Amino acid sequence: MDAPGGDQGTADLTWENVGLAFSFIIFDAAISRILKLGVGTSLVTAAVRCVIQLTLVSLVLQKVFEAKNPWGVAGIAFLLNLMGTIETVVNKAKRRYEHMFPSVLFAMLFSTIPVSIIGIRFAMSVDPFWKPEQYIPVVGMLCGATISGIVVACNYVLKELYENRDKIETYLAFGASRFEACKPIATDALRLALTPNINQMSVLGIIAIPGMMTGAILGGSSVQQAARLQMVIMFMISSCTALASIVTTVLALSVVVDAEHRIRTDKIDGRPHAVWRARDRAFAWLAAGLKALWLKVTLPIRKRTKSRDEGEEQERLLG
Template identity: 65%
Template sequence: MDGAPTDTTHLDWGNVGLGFSFILFNGLISTSLQLGVGSSLLSAAIRCVVQLGLVALVLQKVFETNNPWAVGSIACLLNLLGTIEAVVNKSKKRYNHMFSSVLFGMLCSTIPVSIIGIRFAMAVDPFWKPEQYIPIVGMLCGGTISGIVVSVSYVLREIYDNRDKVEMYLAFGASRFEACRPVAREALRLALTPTINQMRFVPSKIQAISNSVFTLDNSVIGIIAIPGMMTGAILGGSSVQQAARLQMVIMFMISASTALASIITTITTLAVVVDSEDRLRPDRVDVREHPVWRARNWLFSRAVDGVKRTVQSCRGLRREDRQNGAADTERLLG
């Protein structure tokens, strides 16, 4: 790389407001055509503004301090948030100690790959430069989450819902490694497929359509769909050649990080759901909602019940007041 790119953009909140007008236009179309996505689109745009604004505020402080400990803290925080996203929001089935194993898999993949890739492949010295290291770790975490969720979800589905084949292998004397090897192989294949499609720059839905209906050239799609990191580098002032090479390195790092994290979490998952005595343990799989959402639903139901009781008590007091008033009126008239 030729050094940090110069800032060639000067945008204020007025520019953001003009960009937000495109969301309003989409919302108007949704309302006129009764698509039912206008409110979701508006709320997602507002969340985007708030989240990116907070991220920019925090990262600006970290960039100004230029402290390796602050950079390391942000990297660990990104991995922690990625683990929460994978375990709490995206996983329908979970197993015992899933949070710690997923966090371990993410840390063992994103941190080494980012350090080696930035220091040697990107030739950045020191490797922990905030403007280089933090965005790279963020992209690695984003790709790693998808691989982990796909691999773990497949393993838990096969063990909990379709466990006949694994049980048959175990019944015929196979070790848990031999019985689980087909499941692990397919889980890793599915986890790495999105990364392979990303390196082709073919959107998954377009690729699915092209496989079934049309015949589209992947290279043409790759030319049209310029990847985000390359676009950002070009907008930031880098040459097109440097931006293309940067995108290549980033994609290879994401692929390596996703593969490593998927392997670690897949092996950990199989070690939990198939114990050391070669027994299948579906009892260790939790198919309920995550405790966070169960607690949220419980608090919401309690709040609703409290409001209902309050309304009912107010109605009862009003009814009692009316009855007392009627009784007083009868006594006065009598």
């Protein structure tokens, strides 16, 4: 019998393999263009980002794994949460509330760090818990799952407060506190945020074999050990998502519905993030500058052409 992780393991992959897999994305983009779905550009952009980000992460993590420095691991964990916060606030959120960035960062750190430490040290029996090859991938999975929960919860809360404020104001007018008036919105937001995790756990093992379990099997672990590892990871993800969604929902409601029980829609910003507004202004400025430069360069040519045309016209009339 072949030893686990021997010849049965994954082959060494090259950029040619990645390019072949990327052709699947090109196929999807072509289908999107043919059917006019409007997601082809997003697919290709996301795929290119995936390649760049994973390449950079692999270079950084290789150094961290070799160093085995707990402070390096802590720095990577904080960086993952910071990047997750930026992705949530800048790219994913349709609306933002005042002080959303520090609120989301706090929620992510408050959920991913304690859950990862307790889960890895006790549920996964890893000592010390900060082993880079164990801790960093788990924190990355927790951050990725937490982003989805936060985005769903915040988008729903801000949408309801902005578009359906009349019902909340009626509750407040009849003497309800801000948390009593907003409780139905918070309940629905958290239900929506947790539904994907519930659905995912309900189909694991019967319909879907998740990536963590597959990776453990390919790495040489027994199927039973891989299944138990996946159970632990899924329970950690669910706990982390729930905790982060609750914290961000409470913070969003606390900011938008103030201590005087007023709905402050002026604290909700539905415009594109300032980063994208600055990008659009920079592009507009660049386009205007290029247009002015083009006009300046072509002005002598246009004058000569105009003069020649006028001269030919005069000769034609005199002739």
